[in-house]
Amino acid sequence: MSLPSFRLDGRRALVTGASSGLGQHFAETLARAGAEVVLAARRTDRIQAEVERLQAAGLKAHCVAMDVTSAASVCEALAAAEAQSGGVIDILVNNAGVSGNSFFLNLEEEEWDFVVDTNLKGPYLVAREMAKRLVAVKQPGNIINIASILGFRVAAVLAPYCASKAGVIHLTKAMALELARYGIRVNAIAPGYIETEINAGYFDTEPGLKMIARIPMRRLGDRTDLDGPLLLLASEAGRYMTGSVIEVDGGHLCSTL
Ligand code: NAD
Numbered sequence: 001m002s003l004p005s006f007r008l009d010g011r012r013a014l015v016t017g018a019s020s021g022l023g024q025h026f027a028e029t030l031a032r033a034g035a036e037v038v039l040a041a042r043r044t045d046r047i048q049a050e051v052e053r054l055q056a057a058g059l060k061a062h063c064v065a066m067d068v069t070s071a072a073s074v075c076e077a078l079a080a081a082e083a084q085s086g087g088v089i090d091i092l093v094n095n096a097g098v099s100g101n102s103f104f105l106n107l108e109e110e111e112w113d114f115v116v117d118t119n120l121k122g123p124y125l126v127a128r129e130m131a132k133r134l135v136a137v138k139q140p141g142n143i144i145n146i147a148s149i150l151g152f153r154v155a156a157v158l159a160p161y162c163a164s165k166a167g168v169i170h171l172t173k174a175m176a177l178e179l180a181r182y183g184i185r186v187n188a189i190a191p192g193y194i195e196t197e198i199n200a201g202y203f204d205t206e207p208g209l210k211m212i213a214r215i216p217m218r219r220l221g222d223r224t225d226l227d228g229p230l231l232l233l234a235s236e237a238g239r240y241m242t243g244s245v246i247e248v249d250g251g252h253l254c255s256t257l
Helices: 021-032 044-056 071-085 109-136 159-182 206-214 223-234
Strands: 012-016 036-041 061-065 091-094 141-146 184-191 245-248
Touching (some): 012 021, 021 223
Parallel strands (some): 091 141, 184 245
């Protein structure tokens, strides 16, 4: 009996929002598992520096400029990613995201559009472009959307964030339904709280510390806690998984009511 492999040799992966935090880490994890990775983000100076670091470590990495809210930018970036890596992208991590910080009564339309365009429209635009390219060459692939536990539960001052992440969870299932016939799997990871630029400083505050105390495992997540779920979904080990959402939160969604 042979055990499943989590290796990604011969695969080409693109990670959006790879200029910091989880996205930067996902790109390195996929590259260390053998994939050729393309880091996509708006801040090209940052991803270029990261590509140089990964290449110096003997990994295969490239970068492309991409604003996930712009269909034209997404299309150009996917074409550039194929040109650089020498073939169609067959793993997509839809990671780019923003949060917001307004009570609902003060929530301006600009903030709503900014958050929902980035977190929900963005994954749709990037996944559609990537899937079209895979279907055109009749190749299988897989898409991993980064949702959040706030797609299942809610927190104050984050209404568009919570709504967009709930949307990502349902979009994942709708895409899984339609893309399975083309051999494209679509799954999501719903992380709990992990310290990055998106929540910088919050965990030093009293509400932040109280929140950590409500996590059953009594600690924040570490970005490496997502490595196993990411590689499961990206590799052949997860070959019968589509439309699934993996919660990785130290039990936070099970916190006592
Ligand atoms: P982060 O702020 O470090 O990373 C988000 C990245 O997305 C940044 O690099 C940012 O530049 C990029 N981005 C934003 N708008 C973009 C656009 N229009 N085009 C391209 N890139 C864009 O924060 P993070 O914690 O690494 O967040 C990564 C993902 O994980 C997000 O989707 C976030 O919602 C999700 N998430 C994070 C946590 C957490 O606790 N850190 C928990 C659950 C889910």
